[in-house]
Amino acid sequence: MIQRAIVAATVMLLATIGAAAAQGRLPVFDAHVHYGRNDWGPYPVAKVFELLDRAGVPRVLASSTPDDGTVMLHRAQPDRIVPILRPYRAGVTSGNWFNDPDLARYLEERLEAGYYRGIGEFHLFDASSASTPQVKRVTELAVERGIFLHVHSGAEPIRRLFAIEPRLKILWAHAGMSEPADVLGSMLDQHKQLWTEVSFRAGSINPGGIIDPLWRAVFERHPDRVMIGTDTYVTSRWGDYEGLIEEHRGWLRQLPRPLAERIAFRNAVALFGSGDRAELQE
Numbered sequence: 001m002i003q004r005a006i007v008a009a010t011v012m013l014l015a016t017i018g019a020a021a022a023q024g025r026l027p028v029f030d031a032h033v034h035y036g037r038n039d040w041g042p043y044p045v046a047k048v049f050e051l052l053d054r055a056g057v058p059r060v061l062a063s064s065t066p067d068d069g070t071v072m073l074h075r076a077q078p079d080r081i082v083p084i085l086r087p088y089r090a091g092v093t094s095g096n097w098f099n100d101p102d103l104a105r106y107l108e109e110r111l112e113a114g115y116y117r118g119i120g121e122f123h124l125f126d127a128s129s130a131s132t133p134q135v136k137r138v139t140e141l142a143v144e145r146g147i148f149l150h151v152h153s154g155a156e157p158i159r160r161l162f163a164i165e166p167r168l169k170i171l172w173a174h175a176g177m178s179e180p181a182d183v184l185g186s187m188l189d190q191h192k193q194l195w196t197e198v199s200f201r202a203g204s205i206n207p208g209g210i211i212d213p214l215w216r217a218v219f220e221r222h223p224d225r226v227m228i229g230t231d232t233y234v235t236s237r238w239g240d241y242e243g244l245i246e247e248h249r250g251w252l253r254q255l256p257r258p259l260a261e262r263i264a265f266r267n268a269v270a271l272f273g274s275g276d277r278a279e280l281q282e
């Protein structure tokens, strides 16, 4: 039994090496990482960078609760971390941030650091939570500074945000999480300033290891609007970080190499820069 497992593992390893040799391992720009307080003990900053190295991830978008996690990563390797400012902190959560009376002051103060490229990732559960004065102020801050909003929501709150402020640039987390590929496709058709990352969607994109034709059609129609994400929202996901990236490489490999490269890193580099990481340059 053990021997059979070893043979199977060896065959799999050889297959992986074969595929990597045929194509070269795609570098991945991970557009959805969190480094929350619970992660700091088990995964000190140096360990996080080791995990990124091992997974072939030269650059990430990071946001954290509290924001200090993002600052620690950015301070350690500024060329590798694109900081996104999260509104969440003590007492301010996914369920109440959009009504937080202190929100504008908090965000404005931290944005003074100058290195944040977005506000998020934040949750909007319905169109009404997207319609508060606090959220309106967030849209103004984003436009004033030319930075992104990283939004976890269904399609309706995204429509509301663009109705409030059409000049927004939105990175739609999890491709809408539970929205099907055709809804994603029509949202990208309608909103030219909407991009997406597909954390949590590998199972839907690649059921049974074969890429779904509806998803493939979205990627082909919008080759410059999709990015990869993992979403390390709980500590256990750092433990499986390389597996999460490999899950995405499993469907990327089924696409023509130029398209796979755009989704894996070129789109994110075009929006957020390479941070002078050689792996992401020509």
Ligand SMILES: [Zn+2]
Binding pocket: 121, 152, 173, 174, 231
């Ligand atoms: Zn999310």
